[in-house]
Amino acid sequence: MKGFIVGLVVLAACQSPESSPASAELEILTPPGSDFEGPAFEFERVSEDVYQARGTGNVSVGSNASIVINEEDVLVVDSHVSPAAAAALMRELRLITDKPVKYVVNSHFHFDHAHGNQIYGDDVEIIGHEYTRDMLANGESVSGHTYQTMRLTWVEQAGFAEGQQELAPIPPNRTLSDRMTIYRGGREIQLHFFGRAHTGGDVLVYLPVERVLMTGDMLMARPPYMGDGFPEEWVETLERVKELEFDTILPGHGPPFTDVVWIDRLQEYLRDFWARVGEAHQAGLTSEEAATRVDLSDHGEHYTGITGPGVALAAVERAYALLEGR
Ligand SMILES: [Zn+2]
Secondary structure: OOOOEOOOOOOHHHHOOOOOOOHHHHHHOOOOOOOOOOOOEEEEEEEOOEEEEEEOOOOOOOOOEEEEEOOOOEEEEOOOOOHHHHHHHHHHHHHOOOOOEEEEEOOOOOHHHHOOHHHOOOOOEEEEEHHHHHHHHOOHHHHOHHHHHHHHHHOOOOOHHHHOOOOOOOOOOEEEOOEEEEEEOOEEEEEEOOOOOOOOOOOEEEEOOOOEEEEEOOOOOOOOOOOOOOHHHHHHHHHHHOOOOOOEEEEOOOOOEOOOHHHHHHHHHHHHHHHHHHHHHHOOOOHHHHHHHOOOHHHOOOOOOOOOOOOOHHHHHHHHHHHOOO
Protein backbone atom coordinates (compact mmCIF):
# COMPACT_ATOMS: atom_id res chain seq x y z
CA MET A 1 0.00 0.00 0.00
CA LYS A 2 1.54 3.29 -1.06
CA GLY A 3 -0.71 5.55 1.01
CA PHE A 4 0.26 7.63 3.96
CA ILE A 5 -1.59 9.23 6.82
CA VAL A 6 -1.75 13.01 6.71
CA GLY A 7 -4.68 14.07 8.80
CA LEU A 8 -3.85 13.98 12.46
CA VAL A 9 -3.42 17.69 13.09
CA VAL A 10 -6.77 19.23 12.61
CA LEU A 11 -8.56 22.53 12.14
CA ALA A 12 -5.37 24.48 11.47
CA ALA A 13 -6.60 25.27 7.97
CA CYS A 14 -10.13 26.34 8.78
CA GLN A 15 -9.15 28.54 11.69
CA SER A 16 -7.07 30.66 9.37
CA PRO A 17 -9.29 33.67 8.52
CA GLU A 18 -8.45 33.85 4.84
CA SER A 19 -8.31 30.16 3.94
CA SER A 20 -11.22 29.81 1.52
CA PRO A 21 -14.47 31.70 0.92
CA ALA A 22 -16.47 28.78 2.22
CA SER A 23 -14.55 28.50 5.45
CA ALA A 24 -16.44 31.31 7.21
CA GLU A 25 -19.66 29.37 6.76
CA LEU A 26 -18.01 26.12 7.73
CA GLU A 27 -16.70 27.48 10.97
CA ILE A 28 -20.19 28.26 12.18
CA LEU A 29 -21.61 25.00 10.86
CA THR A 30 -21.59 23.05 14.09
CA PRO A 31 -24.69 20.85 14.29
CA PRO A 32 -25.49 19.01 17.54
CA GLY A 33 -22.74 16.50 18.26
CA SER A 34 -19.95 18.83 17.09
CA ASP A 35 -18.62 19.28 20.60
CA PHE A 36 -15.76 16.78 20.66
CA GLU A 37 -12.01 16.89 21.15
CA GLY A 38 -9.38 16.21 18.51
CA PRO A 39 -9.78 15.30 14.86
CA ALA A 40 -12.78 13.32 13.63
CA PHE A 41 -10.89 11.92 10.64
CA GLU A 42 -7.56 10.72 9.40
CA PHE A 43 -6.86 10.96 5.69
CA GLU A 44 -4.96 8.32 3.76
CA ARG A 45 -3.72 9.21 0.31
CA VAL A 46 -4.14 6.30 -2.12
CA SER A 47 -3.40 8.07 -5.41
CA GLU A 48 -2.70 11.58 -6.66
CA ASP A 49 -5.54 13.67 -5.20
CA VAL A 50 -7.50 10.64 -4.02
CA TYR A 51 -7.91 9.99 -0.31
CA GLN A 52 -9.79 7.84 2.11
CA ALA A 53 -11.16 9.61 5.21
CA ARG A 54 -11.56 7.26 8.17
CA GLY A 55 -13.03 8.05 11.56
CA THR A 56 -10.60 8.38 14.47
CA GLY A 57 -13.20 7.38 17.06
CA ASN A 58 -13.24 10.82 18.68
CA VAL A 59 -16.80 11.12 17.41
CA SER A 60 -19.13 8.66 15.71
CA VAL A 61 -18.86 9.20 11.94
CA GLY A 62 -20.28 5.91 10.69
CA SER A 63 -18.76 5.05 7.34
CA ASN A 64 -15.55 6.08 5.66
CA ALA A 65 -15.63 8.79 3.02
CA SER A 66 -13.61 8.75 -0.18
CA ILE A 67 -12.31 12.08 -1.43
CA VAL A 68 -11.53 12.90 -5.07
CA ILE A 69 -9.89 16.31 -5.57
CA ASN A 70 -10.44 17.61 -9.09
CA GLU A 71 -9.00 20.63 -10.89
CA GLU A 72 -11.59 23.01 -9.46
CA ASP A 73 -13.74 21.05 -7.05
CA VAL A 74 -14.09 18.01 -4.86
CA LEU A 75 -16.21 14.87 -5.01
CA VAL A 76 -16.97 13.11 -1.72
CA VAL A 77 -18.31 9.57 -1.53
CA ASP A 78 -20.69 9.11 1.42
CA SER A 79 -21.82 11.67 3.96
CA HIS A 80 -21.55 9.83 7.28
CA VAL A 81 -23.89 9.19 10.16
CA SER A 82 -24.96 12.70 11.17
CA PRO A 83 -24.85 16.36 10.14
CA ALA A 84 -22.11 16.83 12.77
CA ALA A 85 -19.92 14.14 11.24
CA ALA A 86 -20.40 15.55 7.74
CA ALA A 87 -19.62 19.06 8.97
CA ALA A 88 -16.47 17.75 10.64
CA LEU A 89 -15.36 16.28 7.33
CA MET A 90 -15.99 19.62 5.59
CA ARG A 91 -13.82 21.42 8.16
CA GLU A 92 -11.05 18.86 8.20
CA LEU A 93 -10.98 18.60 4.40
CA ARG A 94 -9.19 21.96 4.51
CA LEU A 95 -6.10 20.03 5.55
CA ILE A 96 -5.86 18.54 2.09
CA THR A 97 -7.63 21.04 -0.18
CA ASP A 98 -9.13 24.54 -0.41
CA LYS A 99 -11.44 23.54 -3.26
CA PRO A 100 -15.19 23.41 -2.67
CA VAL A 101 -17.19 20.19 -2.49
CA LYS A 102 -19.40 20.10 -5.57
CA TYR A 103 -20.45 16.44 -5.64
CA VAL A 104 -21.50 14.01 -2.93
CA VAL A 105 -22.23 10.41 -3.89
CA ASN A 106 -24.31 8.22 -1.60
CA SER A 107 -23.06 4.67 -2.18
CA HIS A 108 -26.38 3.48 -0.72
CA PHE A 109 -29.19 4.67 1.55
CA HIS A 110 -27.99 3.39 4.94
CA PHE A 111 -27.91 5.92 7.76
CA ASP A 112 -24.17 5.70 8.28
CA HIS A 113 -23.53 6.68 4.64
CA ALA A 114 -26.23 9.27 3.94
CA HIS A 115 -27.34 11.06 7.10
CA GLY A 116 -24.92 13.95 6.58
CA ASN A 117 -26.49 15.01 3.26
CA GLN A 118 -28.38 17.88 4.85
CA ILE A 119 -25.31 20.00 5.55
CA TYR A 120 -24.57 20.45 1.86
CA GLY A 121 -25.95 23.52 0.13
CA ASP A 122 -28.21 23.64 -2.92
CA ASP A 123 -25.17 24.15 -5.14
CA VAL A 124 -23.91 20.67 -4.28
CA GLU A 125 -25.05 17.75 -6.40
CA ILE A 126 -25.96 14.82 -4.19
CA ILE A 127 -25.92 11.77 -6.41
CA GLY A 128 -27.29 8.31 -5.78
CA HIS A 129 -29.16 5.45 -7.36
CA GLU A 130 -32.89 5.93 -7.97
CA TYR A 131 -33.52 3.32 -5.28
CA THR A 132 -31.38 5.26 -2.81
CA ARG A 133 -33.39 8.39 -3.53
CA ASP A 134 -36.66 6.51 -2.98
CA MET A 135 -35.50 5.03 0.30
CA LEU A 136 -34.26 8.35 1.69
CA ALA A 137 -37.27 10.28 0.38
CA ASN A 138 -39.62 7.74 2.00
CA GLY A 139 -37.86 7.96 5.35
CA GLU A 140 -36.61 4.37 5.18
CA SER A 141 -33.12 5.29 6.43
CA VAL A 142 -34.77 6.25 9.73
CA SER A 143 -37.97 4.20 9.97
CA GLY A 144 -36.47 1.00 8.53
CA HIS A 145 -35.41 -1.88 10.75
CA THR A 146 -31.70 -1.25 10.14
CA TYR A 147 -31.59 2.15 11.79
CA GLN A 148 -34.19 1.22 14.39
CA THR A 149 -32.10 -1.68 15.64
CA MET A 150 -28.57 -0.42 15.04
CA ARG A 151 -29.06 2.92 16.73
CA LEU A 152 -29.53 0.99 19.98
CA THR A 153 -25.93 -0.22 19.82
CA TRP A 154 -24.43 2.79 18.07
CA VAL A 155 -25.59 4.99 20.93
CA GLU A 156 -22.50 3.85 22.81
CA GLN A 157 -20.30 5.66 20.28
CA ALA A 158 -19.06 9.14 21.19
CA GLY A 159 -21.46 11.84 20.07
CA PHE A 160 -23.85 9.50 18.25
CA ALA A 161 -26.96 10.40 20.26
CA GLU A 162 -26.28 14.15 20.08
CA GLY A 163 -25.62 13.85 16.36
CA GLN A 164 -29.10 12.47 15.74
CA GLN A 165 -30.90 15.43 17.33
CA GLU A 166 -31.43 17.65 14.29
CA LEU A 167 -31.38 14.90 11.76
CA ALA A 168 -33.54 15.56 8.69
CA PRO A 169 -32.31 13.14 6.02
CA ILE A 170 -32.51 14.41 2.47
CA PRO A 171 -32.37 12.28 -0.68
CA PRO A 172 -30.01 12.66 -3.64
CA ASN A 173 -30.97 15.54 -5.97
CA ARG A 174 -29.56 13.69 -8.96
CA THR A 175 -30.01 10.00 -9.69
CA LEU A 176 -28.74 7.27 -11.95
CA SER A 177 -30.17 3.91 -12.91
CA ASP A 178 -27.16 2.15 -14.43
CA ARG A 179 -24.29 4.47 -15.17
CA MET A 180 -23.14 8.08 -15.02
CA THR A 181 -19.79 9.62 -15.93
CA ILE A 182 -18.53 12.92 -14.56
CA TYR A 183 -15.65 14.68 -16.31
CA ARG A 184 -13.82 17.29 -14.24
CA GLY A 185 -10.71 18.77 -15.77
CA GLY A 186 -8.61 15.82 -16.81
CA ARG A 187 -10.38 13.37 -14.55
CA GLU A 188 -13.00 10.79 -15.41
CA ILE A 189 -15.24 9.59 -12.60
CA GLN A 190 -17.52 6.68 -13.43
CA LEU A 191 -20.53 5.69 -11.35
CA HIS A 192 -21.87 2.18 -11.88
CA PHE A 193 -24.84 0.21 -10.71
CA PHE A 194 -24.11 -3.43 -11.49
CA GLY A 195 -27.12 -4.97 -9.76
CA ARG A 196 -28.64 -5.41 -6.33
CA ALA A 197 -26.26 -6.43 -3.57
CA HIS A 198 -25.90 -4.93 -0.07
CA THR A 199 -29.07 -2.93 -0.84
CA GLY A 200 -31.23 -2.43 -3.90
CA GLY A 201 -29.16 0.53 -5.08
CA ASP A 202 -25.43 0.16 -4.46
CA VAL A 203 -23.37 2.56 -6.57
CA LEU A 204 -19.69 1.98 -7.26
CA VAL A 205 -17.43 4.96 -7.93
CA TYR A 206 -14.59 4.12 -10.29
CA LEU A 207 -11.57 6.12 -11.40
CA PRO A 208 -10.30 4.29 -14.51
CA VAL A 209 -7.04 6.24 -14.84
CA GLU A 210 -6.09 6.04 -11.16
CA ARG A 211 -7.41 2.45 -11.06
CA VAL A 212 -9.24 3.12 -7.80
CA LEU A 213 -12.64 1.57 -6.98
CA MET A 214 -14.91 2.79 -4.18
CA THR A 215 -17.28 0.05 -3.16
CA GLY A 216 -19.41 1.26 -0.25
CA ASP A 217 -20.58 -1.77 1.73
CA MET A 218 -21.02 -4.18 -1.17
CA LEU A 219 -17.36 -5.19 -1.05
CA MET A 220 -15.24 -4.96 2.07
CA ALA A 221 -12.49 -7.05 3.62
CA ARG A 222 -14.93 -8.12 6.33
CA PRO A 223 -18.35 -9.78 6.43
CA PRO A 224 -21.01 -7.30 5.36
CA TYR A 225 -24.29 -6.36 7.03
CA MET A 226 -27.00 -8.27 5.19
CA GLY A 227 -30.20 -6.94 6.74
CA ASP A 228 -31.26 -5.18 3.52
CA GLY A 229 -29.28 -7.32 1.09
CA PHE A 230 -30.01 -9.63 -1.83
CA PRO A 231 -27.50 -12.46 -1.22
CA GLU A 232 -28.10 -14.42 -4.43
CA GLU A 233 -28.01 -11.41 -6.74
CA TRP A 234 -25.07 -9.99 -4.78
CA VAL A 235 -22.88 -12.86 -5.99
CA GLU A 236 -23.72 -12.02 -9.61
CA THR A 237 -23.22 -8.30 -9.03
CA LEU A 238 -19.73 -8.99 -7.68
CA GLU A 239 -18.96 -10.98 -10.81
CA ARG A 240 -19.50 -7.80 -12.84
CA VAL A 241 -17.17 -5.86 -10.52
CA LYS A 242 -14.37 -8.16 -11.69
CA GLU A 243 -14.71 -6.69 -15.19
CA LEU A 244 -13.31 -3.36 -14.01
CA GLU A 245 -9.56 -2.85 -13.90
CA PHE A 246 -8.36 -1.48 -10.59
CA ASP A 247 -5.50 -1.72 -8.12
CA THR A 248 -6.99 -0.18 -4.99
CA ILE A 249 -10.35 -0.71 -3.31
CA LEU A 250 -11.72 1.90 -0.93
CA PRO A 251 -14.45 0.17 1.10
CA GLY A 252 -17.20 1.84 3.11
CA HIS A 253 -15.69 0.47 6.32
CA GLY A 254 -12.08 -0.48 7.01
CA PRO A 255 -8.83 0.62 5.38
CA PRO A 256 -8.03 0.46 1.65
CA PHE A 257 -7.00 -2.91 0.26
CA THR A 258 -5.51 -4.24 -2.95
CA ASP A 259 -6.12 -7.98 -2.85
CA VAL A 260 -8.93 -8.89 -5.25
CA VAL A 261 -9.28 -12.30 -3.61
CA TRP A 262 -11.69 -10.55 -1.21
CA ILE A 263 -14.25 -10.61 -4.02
CA ASP A 264 -14.08 -14.40 -4.28
CA ARG A 265 -14.18 -14.75 -0.51
CA LEU A 266 -17.31 -12.64 -0.29
CA GLN A 267 -18.97 -14.57 -3.10
CA GLU A 268 -18.24 -17.87 -1.32
CA TYR A 269 -19.51 -16.47 1.95
CA LEU A 270 -22.74 -15.23 0.35
CA ARG A 271 -23.30 -18.54 -1.46
CA ASP A 272 -22.82 -20.52 1.73
CA PHE A 273 -24.96 -18.14 3.75
CA TRP A 274 -27.78 -18.39 1.23
CA ALA A 275 -27.58 -22.18 0.96
CA ARG A 276 -27.36 -22.82 4.71
CA VAL A 277 -30.09 -20.38 5.66
CA GLY A 278 -32.17 -21.94 2.89
CA GLU A 279 -31.69 -25.38 4.48
CA ALA A 280 -32.66 -24.04 7.89
CA HIS A 281 -35.77 -22.51 6.38
CA GLN A 282 -36.71 -25.73 4.65
CA ALA A 283 -36.16 -27.65 7.89
CA GLY A 284 -38.75 -25.42 9.53
CA LEU A 285 -36.43 -23.56 11.88
CA THR A 286 -37.60 -20.16 13.07
CA SER A 287 -35.39 -17.24 12.12
CA GLU A 288 -34.23 -17.02 15.75
CA GLU A 289 -33.24 -20.71 15.74
CA ALA A 290 -31.48 -20.35 12.40
CA ALA A 291 -29.57 -17.31 13.66
CA THR A 292 -28.02 -19.38 16.43
CA ARG A 293 -27.45 -22.57 14.43
CA VAL A 294 -26.36 -21.58 10.92
CA ASP A 295 -22.62 -22.14 10.88
CA LEU A 296 -20.29 -20.12 8.66
CA SER A 297 -17.23 -20.64 10.83
CA ASP A 298 -15.42 -22.28 7.89
CA HIS A 299 -15.08 -18.67 6.66
CA GLY A 300 -13.43 -17.65 9.92
CA GLU A 301 -10.02 -18.23 8.38
CA HIS A 302 -10.48 -15.01 6.37
CA TYR A 303 -13.19 -13.26 8.31
CA THR A 304 -11.57 -13.35 11.71
CA GLY A 305 -14.69 -12.19 13.57
CA ILE A 306 -16.43 -15.50 12.82
CA THR A 307 -15.44 -17.94 15.53
CA GLY A 308 -18.37 -20.36 15.75
CA PRO A 309 -21.98 -21.02 14.75
CA GLY A 310 -24.41 -18.13 14.58
CA VAL A 311 -25.22 -15.37 12.12
CA ALA A 312 -26.90 -12.00 12.57
CA LEU A 313 -30.65 -12.25 13.11
CA ALA A 314 -31.23 -9.32 10.74
CA ALA A 315 -29.50 -11.25 7.97
CA VAL A 316 -31.60 -14.37 8.58
CA GLU A 317 -34.85 -12.43 8.78
CA ARG A 318 -33.98 -10.75 5.51
CA ALA A 319 -33.20 -14.08 3.85
CA TYR A 320 -36.44 -15.59 5.18
CA ALA A 321 -38.40 -12.64 3.80
CA LEU A 322 -36.80 -13.15 0.37
CA LEU A 323 -37.42 -16.92 0.49
CA GLU A 324 -41.06 -16.32 1.40
CA GLY A 325 -41.50 -13.64 -1.24
CA ARG A 326 -42.20 -10.95 1.36
ZN1 LIG B 1 -24.63 -0.25 4.53
